[in-house]
Amino acid sequence: MSFLEIRDVHKHYGNVEVLRGINLNVEEHQVVCLIGPSGCGKSTLLRCVNGLEAISAGEIRMEGDRITGPGVDLDRLRREVGIVFQSFNLFPHMTVLQNVTLAPVQVLKMPKAEAEARAMELLRRIGLEHKAGEYPDRLSGGQQQRVAIVRALAMEPKLMLLDEITSALDPELVSEVLNLLRQLAAEGMTMMLATHEMGFAKEVASKVCFLHQGVVHEEGPPEQIFGNPQKERTQAFLSSIIEAGRL
Amino acid sequence: MNKVNPQQGRSSAPSIPKDATPLALVALVVSALVVVGAWAVLWKLHGVLEQNKLEHWWVNALLTLAALLPLLLLLPAVRGLREAGQARAALLRHELIEARVKAAAAREWAWYAIGYAVAASLVFVAIQFLLANDGAVGATFFKLSLIQDSFGLVLQAFWKNVWMFCVAEVFILIWGLVIAVARMIPGRAGSPIRFLATVYTDAFRGLPTIISIYLIALGLPLANVPFVRDWPPEWLAILALTVSYGAYVAEVYRAGLDSIHPSQWSAARSLGLSFSQTLRFVIIPQAVRRIIPPLLNDFIALQKDTALVNVVGVIDGFNQAKIIASNRFNLSAVTTVAILFMLITIPQTRFVDRLLEREKRRTRA
Numbered sequence: 001m002s003f004l005e006i007r008d009v010h011k012h013y014g015n016v017e018v019l020r021g022i023n024l025n026v027e028e029h030q031v032v033c034l035i036g037p038s039g040c041g042k043s044t045l046l047r048c049v050n051g052l053e054a055i056s057a058g059e060i061r062m063e064g065d066r067i068t069g070p071g072v073d074l075d076r077l078r079r080e081v082g083i084v085f086q087s088f089n090l091f092p093h094m095t096v097l098q099n100v101t102l103a104p105v106q107v108l109k110m111p112k113a114e115a116e117a118r119a120m121e122l123l124r125r126i127g128l129e130h131k132a133g134e135y136p137d138r139l140s141g142g143q144q145q146r147v148a149i150v151r152a153l154a155m156e157p158k159l160m161l162l163d164e165i166t167s168a169l170d171p172e173l174v175s176e177v178l179n180l181l182r183q184l185a186a187e188g189m190t191m192m193l194a195t196h197e198m199g200f201a202k203e204v205a206s207k208v209c210f211l212h213q214g215v216v217h218e219e220g221p222p223e224q225i226f227g228n229p230q231k232e233r234t235q236a237f238l239s240s241i242i243e244a245g246r247l
Numbered sequence: 248m249n250k251v252n253p254q255q256g257r258s259s260a261p262s263i264p265k266d267a268t269p270l271a272l273v274a275l276v277v278s279a280l281v282v283v284g285a286w287a288v289l290w291k292l293h294g295v296l297e298q299n300k301l302e303h304w305w306v307n308a309l310l311t312l313a314a315l316l317p318l319l320l321l322l323p324a325v326r327g328l329r330e331a332g333q334a335r336a337a338l339l340r341h342e343l344i345e346a347r348v349k350a351a352a353a354r355e356w357a358w359y360a361i362g363y364a365v366a367a368s369l370v371f372v373a374i375q376f377l378l379a380n381d382g383a384v385g386a387t388f389f390k391l392s393l394i395q396d397s398f399g400l401v402l403q404a405f406w407k408n409v410w411m412f413c414v415a416e417v418f419i420l421i422w423g424l425v426i427a428v429a430r431m432i433p434g435r436a437g438s439p440i441r442f443l444a445t446v447y448t449d450a451f452r453g454l455p456t457i458i459s460i461y462l463i464a465l466g467l468p469l470a471n472v473p474f475v476r477d478w479p480p481e482w483l484a485i486l487a488l489t490v491s492y493g494a495y496v497a498e499v500y501r502a503g504l505d506s507i508h509p510s511q512w513s514a515a516r517s518l519g520l521s522f523s524q525t526l527r528f529v530i531i532p533q534a535v536r537r538i539i540p541p542l543l544n545d546f547i548a549l550q551k552d553t554a555l556v557n558v559v560g561v562i563d564g565f566n567q568a569k570i571i572a573s574n575r576f577n578l579s580a581v582t583t584v585a586i587l588f589m590l591i592t593i594p595q596t597r598f599v600d601r602l603l604e605r606e607k608r609r610t611r612a
Contacts, residue, residue, distance in 0.1 A: 089514035103518035
């Protein structure tokens with residue numbers, strides 16, 4: 001039994017079928033990178049895993065427990081599965097510290113002092129403890145995204161979903177975010193990330209999945225996918241990435 | 248100066264300016280007419296004041312000053328004419344650029360004179376209107392002695408308006424939010440609630456406030472509705488205003504809640520916050536900031552509509568003024584209450600304008 005099992009998952013919006021039978025296993029402490037062209041269903045898949053989108057058919061299991069379909073306590077699931085978005089989505093009316101402590105205090109019912117102490121500890125780790133009292137619009141994109149990651153980490157999730165979290169960043173700010181992910185990977189955090197950072201995927205991924213037209217077209221260890229892709233589509237996608245100088 | 252042959256083409260020389268003299272002449276004539284009209288009106292005002300034995304030395308001094316002021320209109324008009332003359336002279340010397348500059352200045356002075364002349368003539372027409380029927384119009388609205396006598400009484404009654412809108416605003420803020428949230432309860436189970444809330448907002452936004460007040464504040468005691476029937480009419484009127492304006496404010500809230508980007512919902516829900524926690528901690532605090540200007544606009548309308556409660560016999564500022572007006576056959580007390588309403592609302596509308604301006608700057612940046 002894998003930590004996360006995605007079985008024949010379909011998702012459609014009206015007549016548009018975005019996911020057409022995804023099958024994927026994630027083991028504990030693995031870093032799984034989803035790559036593929038825009039619109040191939042990477043983001044939708046991540047949003048389905050923590051219940052932000054309801055799937056149309058199939059099932060997803062985490063630690064053997066079904067987490068899709070009727071009767072699932074989504075609020076509980078989301079305490080264990082954190083997600084970070086491309087556009088940061090910090091709460092603009094709250095300070096950095098309030099952003100990080102909101103969920104632990106309101107959802108986990110943690111005492112405020114304890115939540116703040118832990119939040120400060122996390123902020124110190126990313127070198128932003130001096131920004132604790134600032135509002136998000138006073139932070140750079142990279143700083144905001146690191147705070148968003150820390151906000152998700154404050155819930156101590158078992159699984160982190162990262163949805164193209166560097167795509168909205170200026171190039172010079174990408175590395176500070178990727179460094180944080182490297183740390184998390186080294187500490188054994190289980191992660192699924194949709195990404196266009198092929199170099200990063202090559203470096204940290206335990207497994208790379210190439211999604212095409214709503215299915216996992218090819219999967220394997222990074223050396224295989226990037227070094228010796230088997231399928232024609234994967235080769236075409238990677239060669240256009242190389243042409244663009246991104247790998 | 249550059250001497251240029253006007254026969255040359257545009258590529259090598261400035262174009263020949265149009266003569267500004269006709270416009271300057273028009274400006275002068277208009278200004279002169281306004282001056283004469285102003286003197287006629289002031290002469291009449293002098294007569295009315297004399298009749299009413301209001302002739303003090305300072306009144307005459309003010310009148311004289313008012314008579315001298317319109318003469319200022321002639322200054323830009325004359326200046327325009329002079330510049331137009333200089334433009335013509337420059338044109339004769341073939342100094343096209345100078346001619347163009349002078350003509351432009353002449354036109355600007357002429358329009359300057361015309362603009363002020365039109366504004367001044369409107370003011371004097373208004374004075375003329377107040378002086379109609381030997382000052383009867385003015386006395387009906389602005390009888391100083393009556394305004395002085397009734398001011399205390401009207402002001403005291405006006406406090407009832409202030410008290411009513413303050414109380415009503417508190418209730419409306421709460422009630423409007425309840426309705427707005429009811430309209431966005433999710434899921435199939437929430438659909439009857441959503442439907443009822445929609446019917447309510449449609450009904451009371453479609454109903455004139457004065458009819459709501461009439462039906463609620465007169466109808467509930469008439470129908471002997473328990474508990475409510477013993478309320479004083481002021482409280483029934485507040486109830487009616489709350490029910491009526493709650494529908495408008497609910498729409499304002501709803502627009503504000505809708506304007507928060509869905510990604511904020513995603514972010515909050517993905518952290519494990521429930522629907523109501525997301526509303527309370529994430530969506531409503533952001534929405535409230537955005538809706539303050541439209542909310543204040545609705546409150547200004549509400550403040551003015553407190554004058555409608557006179558239909559159910561509440562002695563508010565307007566009703567008190569009406570009583571005085573019918574006793575004295577003169578509307579000056581109503582003018583007093585009108586001015587009181589304006590004193591309260593104008594600063595608020597200015598404040599709303601400033602908030603909107605700031606919001607616009609912020610979102611543009």
